[in-house]
Amino acid sequence: MQFSTVLKKMKTELSDKVQYYLTTDNNFINFNQILGRTIEINFEGYECLCCGKAKKIFRQGFCYDCFYASAAVGDWIMKPELSTAHLGIEDRDLEYEKKVQLQPHIVYLALSSNVKVGVTRKTQVPTRWIDQGASKAIEIVEVPNRYLAGITEVALKNYVADKTSWQKMLKNNVAEADLIAERDKLKSHIPEEAKSYFLENNNKVTEINYPVVNYPTKVKSLSLDKTPFYSGKLIGVKGQYLMFEDSTVFNVRNSEGYKVTITISE
Known part of the structure; x- marks a missing residue:
């Protein structure tokens, strides 16, 4: 099975063990159902989640320009104490900030x-x-x-x-x-x-319990910028990380805006 997508954080559902879903082009992957199977991740480029342009991702799925312009990534996101919508004071877009902050x-x-x-x-x-x-x-x-x-x-x-x-x-x-x-x-x-x-x-x-077959004793993080192709056996999912048998872990949320092809085999 092969899927193409621009990565966004996995959707989750709380149950006996958290259910993990990755939305793909016209489909989705439920990672719980493919534990123990080999996954190939092939990095193909960038697509800013804000402007949609093929520009290098700077942070949180946004290109540099959008990161410093969009109301969705203002400083108050990471530092809630900086919120000012309750005072009627705008940071980047007061209507958006009222909607989220109030x-x-x-x-x-x-x-x-x-x-x-x-x-x-x-x-x-x-x-x-x-x-x-x-x-x-x-x-x-x-x-x-x-x-x-x-x-x-x-x-x-x-x-x-x-x-x-x-x-x-x-x-x-x-x-x-x-x-x-x-x-x-x-x-x-x-x-x-x-x-x-x-x-x-x-x-x-x-x-909260997670779908993990075995927990690793050491972890090494996969960066698609440094390693554009990776293949490994999936042994668990926790947080926003895919965990593989060779101790590699992949932070899906940290790779938002990256265009990939994912291939699942036995």
Whole structure:
């Protein structure tokens, strides 16, 4: 079977084990169904996810010009505390920023390599946790806009990590932790503006299992710029990574905007 596509992050569905889907031209691949099979990835060029031109991808699937012009990749995306739509102040496109920033956001704790704090739109739960390769997650606060979530995250990351070690996550080298206890320890550090949004009675810890046959003891990352053709046996999917028998891992999301042909064989 052969598929052509411009890579975008895999779509996911939470079930007993996360289901992973990659949309291709007029079709899709369910990676859960092809564990143990050989996959060939052939890099054929770039296509910016914003302008659609065959320009080298700079970051997040965008070419250089679009990355510094599009409202979809403003600084407030990575740093929610920089959000200003609640003040009516434009960064790049106020209408777009209102649409994204002025909606319920969740500040959460997730266990991926270690306990980390993060922010996501409420509509992106549990997708955001899956994309990070979290094995467990719990919501801390639910606020009405991105700014309040951002300042809460900034305050809490003085006491807990805000980054995941992707190598440890892929090797399943995950620390044990009681997320309810960790959440309760952070309550007093929530900024005054967000204290009333603390989810006092939320004891729901979401557990996430991934379709992985074997976890590698070491990992080496595949870059299509350096290695335009790769072939390997798929042994698992976690976060946004495809994991192969030879310890190669491929970050699909980090390769958005790359045009590829994927061939699946026995």
